[in-house]
Amino acid sequence: MTIISTVFWIIIFLNSILAIFTVFREKERDIAAIWAWLLVIIMLPGFGYIIYLFLGRKISREKIFTIQSQERIGMEQLVESQKKLIEAENLDVPESQYQDKTFELIQLFLNGNKSVLTKGNKIKLIHDGNDKFDRLLKDIKKAKDHIHVTYYIFRDDGIGTKLVKALEEKAKQGVEINVLYDPVGARVLGKHFFDDLRAYGGQVEPFFGSRFFLINLRLNYRNHRKIVVIDGKIGYTGGFNVGDDYLGLYKNMGYWRDTHLRIEGNGVKPLQTRFLMDWNASAKKEIIKYDERYFPFSGLIGETDMQIVSSGPDNEMHAIKKGFIKMISMAKESVYIQTPYFIPDEALMETLKIAIMSGIDVKLMLPNKPDHPFIYRATLSYATELVDCGAEVYIYDNGFLHSKTIVIDEDILSVGTANFDIRSFKLNFEVNAFLYDRGLAKKQVELYKKDISTSFLLTEEIIQGYSKWELFKQQFSRLFSPIL
Template sequence: MQLFLSIITAVLALNILFSIITVFREKRDIAATWAWLVVLVLLPVVGFIFYLFIGKKPSRKKIFDIKNQESIGMSQLVEAQKRKLIEDEQLLSRKQESENTKEIVRLFLEDDGSILTKDNSVHLFTDGFEKYESLISDIYEAKHHVHVMYYIFKDDKIGTKVLKALEERAAAGVEVLVLYDALGSRSLKASFFDHLKSLGGKTQSFFGSRFSIINLRFNYRNHRKIVVIDGKVGYTGGFNVGDEYLGEYEKFGYWRDTHLKIEGSAVLALQNRFLMDWNAAAKQDQLAYQEGYFPTIIKKGETNIQIVSSGPDTEIQQIKKGYIKMISLAKESIFIQTPYFVPDDSLLETLEIAVMSGIDVKIMIPNKPDHPFIYRATTYYAAEMVAAGAQVYIYDNGFLHAKTMVIDGEICSIGTANFDVRSFKLNFEVNAFIYDPKVAKQQEEIFYEDIKKSYLLTQNILNNQSNWLKFKQIFSRLFSPIL
């Protein structure tokens, strides 16, 4: 018995020692360091397996090539716009220019090399049927190429409809490229695309593994959703490809999301992002600049847009910085919609300062989880914001998956990034930051319409929650830096 206790003591001591070595040997923020230390110490052996799959950072060599992918066709435009800012020349149209917009534009030019585009028209979709009707129609009109990237692509009714449109265009000689995330599309069999490939189409999975069960890059996912058609029409936002996004899963009910259709020069920035991600994923079939990818754009509107990317290939967290900048610049109102509300300390404090400064802060989250552990952390932080004085609405008409923010009816962000640590640090994301009061007001109107299908989270509701529910929220919050 004494020998057994000695062995157990030695194992626990070694576990603590290796836990400390493992966590501190990689650079990460303090909150994530402590969260992983708790996991490794409290779950001997099992914690290390968990860490191996979702905690270990990819080596600099593997995160790779993503960081080193050459920006295709954009670098000269970025440098020209930086010079204009330095020389204080006008970048935005007079009626859409303000000190707020100029500050955010400068931030993204410096941090992300994101060009400002000024000739766009934008259409907002909040319903999956309308989005896919438009997308499929535009695919059938393609003459030169269709570039598709989704986190989730499923072999179901809507997935098959999209595939049929892609196959028809490939058969007509149009270049068709499909990039999907290996984890998000894990239920998708490679054979799903066999006919498309036989017609000349090409596909790639992002951060896949030769072994379907073992994938040490499991935690770093390409969460972007981008479609570019002929370099002239672009789509991005929250909708993936699957029947649940049409509200056909009873578990979720109606699926409320926000997606953009863009025509104008911002499409070229989406194109650039797609080509870089394709080249990062493809061992062969590397893409190079060609004029057909970047056609001359006929002015479609007057909406100003910057396409901004972020991911674990950089420590900058560009989209999070954009959110912080928007919140700190707000003078009247901040409206946020997100399925996951798990802010880090910097974002949480910035929001609390806004509330205490008298700014109208409204946050909308779903009434049900698609990932229960993350949802409990979401409700914990929602309670924090209620206590601070913000209005938190629970969308009660299905599942809310929109990722939007609008400030002062002037500037808005719509894209793929949730309001959580994972989107800021671990996922590859893309957002459109839009500097157009017309679009911002439209997004505000959508928010107010959603309020009609929501209920206000009050302190009384929070006080009446069971102790077990409160414990789950507090427990989940401890692991928010690694969710």
């Protein structure tokens, strides 16, 4: 027994030394993530390294350089076209029009993310899956030139098949079809799911890695974006993926509450740009070079000014997170947040606490049906902390809440793909629309209040009723929040 005990402790010691060397050798990782990964590797000798190999390694500088280089292929003309767009529509963001901190938010995205402010867009706020796909399929049917599609999750089921069949019909008609999917989100797709689309001339590519887990060492960095661009005139983005669950057809999840945007106007151009850059960073053969037909002039056709903001592990700006921090800090009356996962970093949590203590009405809405129990328990831990500070936390009880929105003062609204968690801010490739339209923001607040009617308030009584085992699971899950 003495020999076995000695060997055991030698293994533990060596494992700990190797864990420290492995995690610390990757520079520019934040301290919280370092400690979380050390905990994983030390607690799970051997197996922890396997997890780290697939989920923990950062994107190498060489890989980032490759992505950024591919993104730039054929994009020089695009930069010039954006400049012309600004000049043509006088989008120089006059401070007299956008007062105080709103002007600062716009400038934050312009300077930090090169996000052009486009004016006079026509926006439809969509909150039902059937409505979203009915509109999308009708728009696809009318396409004349091209259809560009990106989704994180793509399922081989009723709506997935229906969407691909619609794309196949357009490909037969000579419409350019380009589909980009995430190999992890679409891991359940059959090998031949896109064969007919390819046979009719459509192009289909996986984003950033193989579908085969055993050879994909970048599982942790996913393209969580959802983008559809039709003829450069109509764009879609938001929370809905492609699957029957998003139509509320999964009994275990119930009704699917999400938020999506249908965009008409020059706000489609940044979405198009984002798709082309993602495609060129992923395509093995057929890159897409700049062409004016991808960027038709739209003029002012609506009431909404907006910026499309993207973020990902290829850029240390973390623009969407900074945008959320700025929005919360500039709120004077209210902050309403909807998210399925609430795992903020220290900066966001402190910003929310400051808003609460400053008398701002802070409301957070979470789902009551967790699709990731480990993440959900960490979410409840952070939510409980907000309740203790004075925030109102609502638990949506009418199905599953997947909506990713934040609205302040019934004035500025953000809708997109980013959850309110560290993964979305630092690990996933995301895209959000920031909308400067008081009318649209009020509509979102009305929807929020409607959702409250089918939710229950997370009270001190409920929190005090948690068992010690439940509280332990919440706190234990929270230990790993920097890497969830």
